[in-house]
Amino acid sequence: MSxxxxxxxxxxxxxxLKKCGVTSIDDLYADVxxxxxxxxxxxxxxxxxxxxxxxFFNNLGKKNDDLVCFAGNGFYDHYAxxxxxxxxxxxxxxxxxxxxxxxISQGTLxxxxxxxxxxxxxxxxxxxxxxxxxxxxxxxEAMMMAVAHARKRNHVLISSTVNQAVIDVVxxxxxxxxVEISLIDEVDGVTSRDSMNQLLAKGDVAGVIVATRxxxxxxxxxxxxxxxxxxxxxxxxxxxxxxxxATIKTPGEWGADVAVGDAQSxxxxxxxxxxxxxxxxxxxxxxxxxxxxxxxxxxxxxGRRVFVLTLQAREQHIRRxxxxxxxxxxxxxxxxxxxxYMSLMGAKGMSDxxxxxxxxxxYLAEKLVATGKCKLTFPNRPFLxxxxxxxxxxxxxxxxxxxxxxxxxxxxxxxxxxxIAVTEMQTVxxxxxxxxxxxxx
Amino acid sequence: xxxxxxxxxxxxxxxxxxxxxKIPENHLPEVKLPENLKRTSKLELPEVxxxxxxxxxxxxxxxxxxxxxxFYPLGSCTMKYNPKINEExxxxxxxxxxxxxxxxxxxxxxxxxxxxxxxxxxxxGGMAEFTxxxxxxxxxxxxxLLVIKAYHNSRGDVKRTKVIVPDxxxxxxxxxxxxxxxxxxxxxxxxxxxxxxxxxxxxLDDTVAAVMMTNPNTLGIFEKNIPEIASLVHAAGALLYYDxxxxxxMLGMARPGDMGFDVMHINLHKTFSTPxxxxxxxAGPVGVRAGLEQFLPNPRVVKNSDGSFSVISxxxxxxxISAHLGNFAVEARALAYILSLGNQGLxxxxxxxxxxxxxxxxxxxxxxxxxxxxVCKHEFVFDGLADKSTCVTTLNVAKRLLDHGYHxxxxxxxxxxxESLMIEPTETESLQTLDEFIDVMxxxxxxxKETPDVVKxxxxxxxxxxxxxxxxxxxxxxxYTELTEL
Numbered sequence: 001m002s003x004x005x006x007x008x009x010x011x012x013x014x015x016x017l018k019k020c021g022v023t024s025i026d027d028l029y030a031d032v033x034x035x036x037x038x039x040x041x042x043x044x045x046x047x048x049x050x051x052x053x054x055x056f057f058n059n060l061g062k063k064n065d066d067l068v069c070f071a072g073n074g075f076y077d078h079y080a081x082x083x084x085x086x087x088x089x090x091x092x093x094x095x096x097x098x099x100x101x102x103x104i105s106q107g108t109l110x111x112x113x114x115x116x117x118x119x120x121x122x123x124x125x126x127x128x129x130x131x132x133x134x135x136x137x138x139x140x141e142a143m144m145m146a147v148a149h150a151r152k153r154n155h156v157l158i159s160s161t162v163n164q165a166v167i168d169v170v171x172x173x174x175x176x177x178x179v180e181i182s183l184i185d186e187v188d189g190v191t192s193r194d195s196m197n198q199l200l201a202k203g204d205v206a207g208v209i210v211a212t213r214x215x216x217x218x219x220x221x222x223x224x225x226x227x228x229x230x231x232x233x234x235x236x237x238x239x240x241x242x243x244x245x246a247t248i249k250t251p252g253e254w255g256a257d258v259a260v261g262d263a264q265s266x267x268x269x270x271x272x273x274x275x276x277x278x279x280x281x282x283x284x285x286x287x288x289x290x291x292x293x294x295x296x297x298x299x300x301x302x303g304r305r306v307f308v309l310t311l312q313a314r315e316q317h318i319r320r321x322x323x324x325x326x327x328x329x330x331x332x333x334x335x336x337x338x339x340x341y342m343s344l345m346g347a348k349g350m351s352d353x354x355x356x357x358x359x360x361x362x363y364l365a366e367k368l369v370a371t372g373k374c375k376l377t378f379p380n381r382p383f384l385x386x387x388x389x390x391x392x393x394x395x396x397x398x399x400x401x402x403x404x405x406x407x408x409x410x411x412x413x414x415x416x417x418x419x420i421a422v423t424e425m426q427t428v429x430x431x432x433x434x435x436x437x438x439x440x441x
Numbered sequence: 442x443x444x445x446x447x448x449x450x451x452x453x454x455x456x457x458x459x460x461x462x463k464i465p466e467n468h469l470p471e472v473k474l475p476e477n478l479k480r481t482s483k484l485e486l487p488e489v490x491x492x493x494x495x496x497x498x499x500x501x502x503x504x505x506x507x508x509x510x511x512f513y514p515l516g517s518c519t520m521k522y523n524p525k526i527n528e529e530x531x532x533x534x535x536x537x538x539x540x541x542x543x544x545x546x547x548x549x550x551x552x553x554x555x556x557x558x559x560x561x562x563x564x565x566g567g568m569a570e571f572t573x574x575x576x577x578x579x580x581x582x583x584x585x586l587l588v589i590k591a592y593h594n595s596r597g598d599v600k601r602t603k604v605i606v607p608d609x610x611x612x613x614x615x616x617x618x619x620x621x622x623x624x625x626x627x628x629x630x631x632x633x634x635x636x637x638x639x640x641x642x643x644x645l646d647d648t649v650a651a652v653m654m655t656n657p658n659t660l661g662i663f664e665k666n667i668p669e670i671a672s673l674v675h676a677a678g679a680l681l682y683y684d685x686x687x688x689x690x691m692l693g694m695a696r697p698g699d700m701g702f703d704v705m706h707i708n709l710h711k712t713f714s715t716p717x718x719x720x721x722x723x724a725g726p727v728g729v730r731a732g733l734e735q736f737l738p739n740p741r742v743v744k745n746s747d748g749s750f751s752v753i754s755x756x757x758x759x760x761x762i763s764a765h766l767g768n769f770a771v772e773a774r775a776l777a778y779i780l781s782l783g784n785q786g787l788x789x790x791x792x793x794x795x796x797x798x799x800x801x802x803x804x805x806x807x808x809x810x811x812x813x814x815x816v817c818k819h820e821f822v823f824d825g826l827a828d829k830s831t832c833v834t835t836l837n838v839a840k841r842l843l844d845h846g847y848h849x850x851x852x853x854x855x856x857x858x859x860e861s862l863m864i865e866p867t868e869t870e871s872l873q874t875l876d877e878f879i880d881v882m883x884x885x886x887x888x889x890k891e892t893p894d895v896v897k898x899x900x901x902x903x904x905x906x907x908x909x910x911x912x913x914x915x916x917x918x919x920x921y922t923e924l925t926e927l
Contacts, residue, residue: 003786005522006793007871016800016872020816025792028799028816029694031663036695043564047783050526056780057773061535063550071540074764079464083491085532087498095507095523097515098720101849103840103903106446107505108719111498114451117921121485127919130720133576136764144620165764172738172760176587176622219478249478262764272551273541273765274576275722287917293720297924298913301906305448305924310913323616326579333718336498343451343494344461347484352464359469382475403547411542424464 003047066406068430070364072217072386072421073411074135074163074241075276078353079424080267084340088333098293098329102308108332109307112295115335118342122245123259124252125281129292130330135262136169138278139209139239141291141325142260143170146207146235147179148324149289153206155180157199157234159191161214164413166239170209184208189378189388190220193228200232207235207258212251213244216378217361217386217419226255235286241265242279242338244384246350247358251281258282266338267345277334287311291325353424357385360422364431365389368420371439377417386421388413393441402437409434446904447500452921454497455487461494504904505719506848512874514801516820516851516863517611517659519689519711521794524781527715527774536773541765545751552750555742555766558776559726565787566685566705567698568728572737574767578686581706581725582617582653584738584762588704588729589651589680590621591736591759601650601679607636609659609855611686623650630857634660634813638669645677655684656700657691659855659863661798661817671701680704688712689867690795690819693788703730713775724771738762793868794819797875801866804879808886812858819867825860826889833889833896835860840907841888841899845881 013025022028029037048056069077088094092107099105099112112130119128132138143156156174158167160183167183174181185195191210199205208229214220222238229236237258238251243265245251251259264276282290288311296310345353365387368374377388391398395418402409407430410420422431489497507513513520531537539551555573562571575581586604593601604618605626615625626649629640635658645652652674656664664670674681683697683705689712691697697705709715710723717723729737739754739761752766766772782790795818802811802821809823825835839849839862851863866875888896900906918924 003782003789005524005782005786005869006789007869007874008793008796012872013796016796019803020796020799021803022816025796028792028795028818029663031665031816032695033665033668036668036700038693038695038699042693042784042787044561044784044787045780047786048780050781053526053530053777053780057530057533057554057777058535060550060554061533063553064535064539065543065547066535066538067540067543067547069538069540071542073542075541077538077540081462081491083461083495087495087502089528090499090502091509092502092505092507093719094528094716095509096505096719097513097518097520097717097848100515101506101839101843102908103843103900103905104506104848105504105719106448106904107501107503110448110450110501110504113919114921116919117450117452118486120920120922124482133580133721134764137576137580137762165761168761169763172587172762173620175760176590177620178622219474221478223477245480246484247480248474249480250482253480253482269537269770270540271537272539272543272548272769274763274768275770276764287919294917294919296913297918298909300908304446304905306905306908308908308910308913310910310917310919312914323619326583326613326616326620327577328579328613328616329577329721329723331722332720333716334722336719339451340494340498343487343489343497344491345486346460346462346488347486348488349460349462349464350484350486352462355471356464356467358472358474360467362472363467363469382478384474399544403544408540408543408547424467427465428467428469 067408068406068426069408070420070422070426070434071408071411073419074165074262075270076265076421077270077423077425078265078267081344083344084267084337087340088336093333093336099309106306109295111336111339113297113307115339116295118339119279119281122242123281124250125259126284127287128281129290129294131335132278132280132292132327133331134276134278136166138260138280139166140170140173141280142237142258143174143179143207144177144324145289145291146237149235150206153204155204156207157182157184157196157205158209159184159211160186161191162209162211162239163215189216189218189381193224197228200228200234205232205234207237209237209239211239212248213241213384216388217383218378218381219248219384222254243350243354246347247354257286263338267341268334268337275331275334277331277338292327293330354384356424357422360426360431361385361387364422367435368438371435373438373441385423386419388417388419391416391418397441398438401441402434405437407434447504450921451487451489451497454489454493457488459488459490461489461491511846512870512878513848514850514864514866515848516865517686519865519867521714521867522869523714523716524778526781527777530777531770531773549750552742554773554776556744556750558772561779562707562726563728566728567696568705569731570734570737571726571728572741573726573772574738574763575725575727576763576768577721577723578706578708578725579613579617581727582613583620585682585704585706585727586617586621587759588733588736592733593650595757600648603649605644605649605652607654609857610653610655611659611684614653614684634658634662635664636670638666642673645673647678649677649679651680651682653682653684655687657687657818660813660822661820662813663818667700686711687819690791692791694791698730703733709771709775714778715771715774722768722771724768740766790868797866797868797870801864801875801879805882808883820863820865822858823862824858825862826886828890831889831893833893835862837896837899838862838885841885841896843900844902847878
């Protein structure tokens with residue numbers, strides 16, 4: 001045995017085999033039926049040195065384009081302070097398992113408590129779980145919780161203006177879980193309250209899902225929605241882009257029961273889709289219904305303030321076949337990531353980031369419209385740092401041309417529609433370059 | 442690990458006016474949102490400078506125990522060494538900067554990475570194709586069950602409403618089946634811990650969609666009747682699902698696909714050494730045998746005839762279960778691990794994991810109760826101390842291990858025994874480490890007889906003493922606002 005990850009010498013193996021009363025390791029597999037034994041080599045390369053591994057990934061990396069990113073659609077290119085990468089690489093955080101032994105896991109438990117505290121304040125809610133996989137699955141979990149909470153009502157409404165990826169995942173979970181999903185109509189780019197009320201009038205609705213920043217980047221006005229849902233005994237669930245909530249009206253302020261979404265916007269690298277971070281916050285009345293882990297404060301035998309996983313009777317590994325969620329992990333390290341981000345940025349920093357993105361997006365939108373090649377799809381609707389344009393040339397043409405210039409122009413959401421996001425990461429010069437490209441088509 | 446408990450919360454370091462950031466300014470005219478859409482309540486986050494943040498989290502980390510801190514024999518969790526090169530690869534800017542909505546032609550390297558890992562896992566699993574989209578093991582289970590449901594639905598076979606799960610299964614199996622909308626039927630274990638084929642037979646009919654199994658099972662025992670079980674399950678028209686939580690000892694020795702499994706998931710954070718991160722992010726790729734590929738979740742990555750890669754969606758797919766292609770940076774780590782081990786290293790990993798487990802088992806079975814004799818694979822279960830007269834419990838033993846600088850084994854699982862103590866050493870532990878652990882376990886057994894109170898009052902030497910869980914659940918304090926209101 002010779003691999004650098006394996007400490008065994010031949011002499012060690014002999015000692016161990018003797019203890020086990022066998023002569024070869026293969027004897028420890030004597031219970032595996034002969035016809036199942038894998039007798040050949042894997043069709044995989046031979047062991048690589050560290051340099052070769054590094055070269056392999058460098059070569060793959062060269063096959064990706066280095067682009068200025070104006071794409072959003074739920075995931076945003078934000079600046080992340082160097083501190084975060086350094087701290088989350090601490091191996092005591094990185095290589096620990098779920099904190100089952102609180103006596104030697106206070107590091108993990110403490111930061112989850114901080115995370116929960118910050119997320120409650122950000123969303124205006126009273127309780128947060130320890131995090132979930134991503135915003136799409138967190139929203140699907142909220143849908144399932146609403147149905148479990150309502151007991152006999154099995155119908156959940158989702159606004160047509162919610163991000164398509166979220167709708168898709170919610171529909172997948174609902175379809176197999178036996179939950180009926182209806183889409184609330186969209187009028188001029190926002191959720192139709194009339195359409196929602198027509199659907200609520202049937203009396204079988206367990207929950208309503210809307211998005212504070214919708215699929216067009218529009219910040220929606222939900223005045224009256226909470227009252228409508230309350231009257232129909234349906235939970236109001238708001239899907240949000242976490243960073244927005246430092247600036248825009250929070251789910252708590254709108255009167256929502258549940259706030260869910262993706263916290264990637266809190267500096268998490270785009271990393272081609274993950275790992276990101278789903279958040280799940282709710283009113284205190286729902287505390288014993290929410291999925292996932294929760295950390296609570298208590299005291300140890302010596303009276304110190306300490307933290308533990310709590311309310312575990314809710315969790316799937318205890319409930320087994322009675323479970324209404326199967327989640328048994330959280331997104332641990334990513335919750336540490338955003339906790340450090342929020343610590344460094346504070347409320348002021350987060351609203352500064354939003355202001356920069358908002359100013360940039362409005363500047364870019366105005367310049368793009370001035371080219372005459374496109375118009376704002378919903379010119380009367382307010383947006384923060386992301387907007388939708390309707391293009392007179394095919395949107396695909398803009399995307400392709402910009403790619404040649406090293407720019408990801410946005411996310412194409414229809415043949416003639418492009419969703420464009422601006423953050424603190426793109427310079428005015430880069431925005432002007434995009435404008436020139438559009439003008440040239 | 443630091444023995445002085447660092448107990449502060451970041452909120453307690455806050456001073457008005459401090460900040461820990463500087464972002465580039467674009468100096469554009471300020472645009473204001475309509476008043477009715479603005480946040481009105483003050484966002485009370487900490488105000489802290491950069492050095493204070495660094496010291497705070499650094500100190501906090503010293504209250505934690507990871508694989509890099511010491512031996513972590515947590516059964517069924519495969520706490521093996523997490524190589525550092527994998528972290529470097531995962532942090533490569535050519536991947537971390539990629540937006541998921543980037544057109545295929547600009548992300549060929551990323552798609553090739555995904556496809557290469559997909560193929561490697563298919564080879565190791567003996568499957569036709571893997572999706573890497575599921576975010577965790579439990580998410581993989583759910584995805585695998587939805588593949589099975591989509592398969593039956595595609596045949597108009599909609600009366601299959603049940604999933605059979607062994608009584609020794611991980612708690613996630615029945616929970617995933619419940620979330621997938623299935624009724625759960627439990628099949629009993631025989632005294633030797635394997636599935637009772639005679640108990641299974643009458644349960645198999647045309648209302649069963651799938652049977653979920655772990656092999657080796659949660660007792661670390663190989664289900665040697667698996668060929669017979671597979672043919673019984675298939676004869677009933679159901680599919681056989683492999684929970685890959687215990688795949689590690691089978692590396693190089695046997696493949697789930699060859700055992701007759703139709704669908705499986707792999708926990709990359711177990712068998713393929715990606716770090717557990719205090720609970721995540723993990724990844725739970727799902728593999729299927731030939732003929733089931735079209736049911737895998739959207740989107741999928743395919744290789745074109747010209748050697749390029751594309752992201753596609755299939756109408757027959759079960760739908761989508763993630764925003765994009767899963768936890769990509771975790772996938773990168775797993776591929777780095779596979780390349781570092783190579784064919785030969787992978788074949789050795791499973792064997793050494795099994796050798797380590799059997800060595801620990803044989804070295805302790807005279808003082809700890811071994812309910813099932815014989816060879817195990819990567820892990821095994823003791824039913825507490827052999828001498829039951831001391832009244833020292835498995836929990837006491839686990840806590841006493843913390844005093845000696847070890848993480849505890851998995852305790853009170855599986856549910857088959859009252860005092861389950863489940864030990865999984867993994868292949869990256871040396872004989873010296875195992876011998877030291879064995880000595881400590883023997884010392885604890887001796888203490889249990891001679892000075893039982895010492896064991897019962899453990900831990901005595903950890904950053905904190907035993908927390909009051911009952912109070913925590915009775916009067917939950919789940920955020921800092923509630924803490925300050927006390």
